[in-house]
Amino acid sequence: MTRSFGHQLQRSILFLxxxxxxxSFRKIPSTGxxxxxxxCAVPVPLLKLDAVEKSxxxxxxxxxxxxxxxxxEILGLIGENGAGKSTLINILSGVHAPDGxxxxxxxxxxxxxxxxxxxxxxxxxxxxxxxxxxxxxVAENMLLGExxxxxxxxxxxxxxxxxxxxxxxAHFELSIPTRRFFNELSSAQKQEVAIARALSxxxxxxxxxxxxxxxxxxxxxxxxxxxQRLRHAGVAILYVSHRLDEIVKLxxxxxxxxxxxxxxxxxTAEADVNRMVRDMVGRPLDQVYPHKxxxxxGSPLLELKAATRAGMFRxxxxxxxxxxxxxxxxxxxxxxxELARAVYGLYSLDSGEMRLNGKPWSPRNSxxxxxxxxxxxxxxxKRQGLVLDHSVGASISIGFSDLLTRWGxxxxxxxxxxxxRALESFAIRTTGPAQAVGTLSGGNQQKTILARxxxxxxxxxxxxxxxRGVDVGAKTEIHALIDRLAGEGRAVLLISSDLPExxxxxxxxxxxxxxxxxxxxxxxxxxxxxVILAASGLYQEAKGTDR
Amino acid sequence: xxxxxxxxxxxTSFQSAGEFSNYFKSYFGDLLAQSAPVLLLAFGMTLxxxxxxxxxxxxxxxxxxxxxxxxxxxxPTFWWTAVPLGLVFALVIGLVNGVLIARLDxxxxxxxxxxxxxxxxxxxxxxxxxxxxPFIDVPGYEWFGKFLGATLVVGVVFVLGALFFQYxxxxxxxxxxxxxxxxxxxxxxxxxxxxxxVYALMGLLAFFAxxxxxxxxxxxxxSSLTGLELQVIVAVVLGGTRVQGGGGSLVGTFFxxxxxxxxxxxxxxxAVWGDQHLPFxxxxxxxxxxxxxxxxxxxxxxxxxxxxx
Numbered sequence: 001m002t003r004s005f006g007h008q009l010q011r012s013i014l015f016l017x018x019x020x021x022x023x024s025f026r027k028i029p030s031t032g033x034x035x036x037x038x039x040c041a042v043p044v045p046l047l048k049l050d051a052v053e054k055s056x057x058x059x060x061x062x063x064x065x066x067x068x069x070x071x072x073e074i075l076g077l078i079g080e081n082g083a084g085k086s087t088l089i090n091i092l093s094g095v096h097a098p099d100g101x102x103x104x105x106x107x108x109x110x111x112x113x114x115x116x117x118x119x120x121x122x123x124x125x126x127x128x129x130x131x132x133x134x135x136x137x138v139a140e141n142m143l144l145g146e147x148x149x150x151x152x153x154x155x156x157x158x159x160x161x162x163x164x165x166x167x168x169x170a171h172f173e174l175s176i177p178t179r180r181f182f183n184e185l186s187s188a189q190k191q192e193v194a195i196a197r198a199l200s201x202x203x204x205x206x207x208x209x210x211x212x213x214x215x216x217x218x219x220x221x222x223x224x225x226x227x228q229r230l231r232h233a234g235v236a237i238l239y240v241s242h243r244l245d246e247i248v249k250l251x252x253x254x255x256x257x258x259x260x261x262x263x264x265x266x267x268t269a270e271a272d273v274n275r276m277v278r279d280m281v282g283r284p285l286d287q288v289y290p291h292k293x294x295x296x297x298g299s300p301l302l303e304l305k306a307a308t309r310a311g312m313f314r315x316x317x318x319x320x321x322x323x324x325x326x327x328x329x330x331x332x333x334x335x336x337x338e339l340a341r342a343v344y345g346l347y348s349l350d351s352g353e354m355r356l357n358g359k360p361w362s363p364r365n366s367x368x369x370x371x372x373x374x375x376x377x378x379x380x381x382k383r384q385g386l387v388l389d390h391s392v393g394a395s396i397s398i399g400f401s402d403l404l405t406r407w408g409x410x411x412x413x414x415x416x417x418x419x420x421r422a423l424e425s426f427a428i429r430t431t432g433p434a435q436a437v438g439t440l441s442g443g444n445q446q447k448t449i450l451a452r453x454x455x456x457x458x459x460x461x462x463x464x465x466x467x468r469g470v471d472v473g474a475k476t477e478i479h480a481l482i483d484r485l486a487g488e489g490r491a492v493l494l495i496s497s498d499l500p501e502x503x504x505x506x507x508x509x510x511x512x513x514x515x516x517x518x519x520x521x522x523x524x525x526x527x528x529x530x531v532i533l534a535a536s537g538l539y540q541e542a543k544g545t546d547r
Numbered sequence: 548x549x550x551x552x553x554x555x556x557x558x559t560s561f562q563s564a565g566e567f568s569n570y571f572k573s574y575f576g577d578l579l580a581q582s583a584p585v586l587l588l589a590f591g592m593t594l595x596x597x598x599x600x601x602x603x604x605x606x607x608x609x610x611x612x613x614x615x616x617x618x619x620x621x622x623p624t625f626w627w628t629a630v631p632l633g634l635v636f637a638l639v640i641g642l643v644n645g646v647l648i649a650r651l652d653x654x655x656x657x658x659x660x661x662x663x664x665x666x667x668x669x670x671x672x673x674x675x676x677x678x679x680x681p682f683i684d685v686p687g688y689e690w691f692g693k694f695l696g697a698t699l700v701v702g703v704v705f706v707l708g709a710l711f712f713q714y715x716x717x718x719x720x721x722x723x724x725x726x727x728x729x730x731x732x733x734x735x736x737x738x739x740x741x742x743x744x745v746y747a748l749m750g751l752l753a754f755f756a757x758x759x760x761x762x763x764x765x766x767x768x769x770s771s772l773t774g775l776e777l778q779v780i781v782a783v784v785l786g787g788t789r790v791q792g793g794g795g796s797l798v799g800t801f802f803x804x805x806x807x808x809x810x811x812x813x814x815x816x817x818a819v820w821g822d823q824h825l826p827f828x829x830x831x832x833x834x835x836x837x838x839x840x841x842x843x844x845x846x847x848x849x850x851x852x853x854x855x856x
Contacts, residue, residue, distance in 0.1 A: 410719075
């Protein structure tokens with residue numbers, strides 16, 4: 001009897017202990033036994049996403065995401081353009097509300113109605129474009145949105161304000177003069193101020209979106225040192241980047257997004273770069289491109305030798321021959337557009353030389369380029385391409401009407417004829433040439449800019465993101481058009497972040513990494529995996545280990 | 548409509564159709580000769596506003612050109628000394644604005660505010676406190692101040708200029724760079740050069756305006772024509788040209804000037820009748836009406852431009 005009683009006691013104690021142990025996971029606040037969690041040292045996720053989804057206008061941007069981040073962990077988030085990274089960041093930072101699923105923050109289901117809510121809860125996001133006031137001082141930016149120290153007559157106590165800002169910066173071992181204007185800081189210093197500001201608000205999770213896009217190597221090193229220190233202090237970090245080398249160097253775990261799905265998460269130590277790239281790409285080219293690779297090309301129309309412009313690109317050498325489409329891939333900020341603009345005459349070179357049709361080429365402005373047969377179709381059509389309230393006809397004829405003029409006058413009949421021909425041959429869908437170009441769809445706007453140059457018969461065409469924000473139908477048409485232009489013997493330089501496009505369209509592919517051409521890919525080497533590796537500057541390394 | 552309105556205010560009554568037509572002729576002759584400088588400058592200002600710029604210095608420019616011309620010796624030699632030099636000088640001071648704005652990237656409103664003060668200062672340096680009138684003794688000079696001369700100058704500039712402008716490539720380039728400077732640069736338009744040309748044209752028109760003004764008033768001092776730029780800008784904006792650039796119409800500008808000129812004349816006529824009946828001078832109403840006219844005009848314009856909801 002006593003034995004069985006003792007036995008029962010033993011069992012009930014065991015039962016109680018295990019109940020308490022379980023409760024510590026389940027978090028029943030009334031038990032007051034949360035301390036046990038630390039004692040047990042079982043990692044508890046700081047943030048847990050359960051079946052979170054989001055769609056925009058019928059397009060599923062995120063599909064049933066399951067993701068956990070623990071305190072003191074650096075999680076890398078990678079994926080191609082349009083994989084859903086920004087959507088995920090926006091949901092976590094309260095910009096968008098998810099359509100479904102549960103966000104558990106410190107084990108409590110939360111709903112963020114605004115970025116302010118997220119920040120108040122302890123999730124700080126540093127976006128690619130920093131939201132700061134350039135004409136305010138560092139200290140003012142640091143303490144923006146908080147009550148400022150006041151004097152007795154309600155005036156701002158500037159000394160205290162600066163002292164407070166300095167104290168916060170010093171906490172992160174930064175010494176940035178707090179009285180400087182934010183604009184006067186270097187990109188790295190700006191980044192550091194942003195991090196310091198985010199963390200001085202007791203953020204437990206720090207989200208960084210492409211923080212190194214405008215930083216130099218040594219500045220990146222410093223940033224990483226900061227992040228490591230934060231990790232040891234127990235801050236969770238979600239690090240979003242295109243640069244796989246940084247992901248490998250910095251993160252503990254990697255999550256890969258593809259087409260809105262979380263395809264894999266694994267500890268960084270277990271993964272090599274090739275696996276990450278495979279997971280990111282994951283699918284063969286599913287689109288048919290009109291371009292048939294031709295063997296024979298004309299003479300080089302555009303040649304660059306060691307072209308350099310400080311802070312933008314360096315030591316660029318390549319040539320584009322007649323009838324050839326040369327792709328230019330790379331990450332945003334790698335210097336592709338800057339290079340194109342320098343060729344177009346909007347920037348001058350610091351050193352190196354360019355040749356156009358075999359003759360030395362140093363354009364003073366874009367006007368000279370256009371009249372010499374070199375045209376550039378800019379990446380942001382609304383800002384750089386069009387006057388939105390001007391008519392479609394005017395937007396097209398501005399490109400060639402100087403060829404028709406007599407005594408400075410444009411013959412109306414000839415102009416109308418050509419505009420109509422352009423509308424027809426580029427299949428621009430309008431109610432007529434008088435329609436305001438801003439009311440057209442993105443694809444038709446893009447075709448309008450292309451049509452502008454038709455009657456000039458330009459020999460060299462540089463296209464910068466020609467199909468960004470364009471629907472599928474117009475995309476195919478633009479691809480066919482590019483192919484036609486090359487087929488007519490013109491040289492085409494195609495800049496694109498859309499990997500299938502740039503691979504499918506080009507005869508040769510140049511990949512830029514941090515301002516220089518890291519790799520040239522031809523023939524069977526032109527694969528998405530190789531482009532991603534080369535864009536991170538890892539191509540040679542990865543190929544070296546393979547063989 | 549305005550003409551009828553102000554004829555009514557001025558209280559003139561006509562005994563016969565012949566008298567009316569005589570009155571009408573002299574009224575219009577006067578009106579045109581009087582407003583010739585404003586018309587010429589408004590033409591240029593329309594172009595300047597199309598480029599999303601503004602030229603506050605036009606009043607000072609006209610005064611400076613007139614002052615420089617006035618410092619030459621009178622007589623027949625005036626025709627081949629003062630006039631061609633005045634023309635070149637006007638082009639140069641217009642071009643200075645252009646270079647400041649296009650090359651040195653100073654915002655137009657600041658650059659021309661600076662040159663407005665600077666050119667006015669030059670006027671005082673050239674003229675001192677004197678009032679000079681060498682124009683009276685120049686044979687044939689006053690012709691520019693009469694109906695025929697003024698009409699001819701304004702007509703040539705406005706009709707031929709507007710026709711050329713309407714069908715020129717130049718207009719499209721100016722409109723595009725006014726609508727979107729960045730896009731214009733990407734479209735291969737020589738933006739800097741076009742801007743300089745527009746401001747230089749403004750200088751050229753200031754020369755013709757100075758010609759018409761000095762021929763009519765026959766004397767000039769360092770402080771003549773202050774506030775002219777405001778009248779010009781009001782007329783252009785009233786004519787429907789947008790201050791944001793990228794659009795505008797010369798015909799509209801013409802009517803804008805006419806509205807202001809008619810209002811001026813009407814007030815002057817009304818003053819004859821009304822001053823003894825009222826506690827204030829009617830001519831003092833001018834700025835009151837000008838301001839109200841501008842604001843209502845632009846307000847109506849934006850209402851019409853706004854798309855229906």
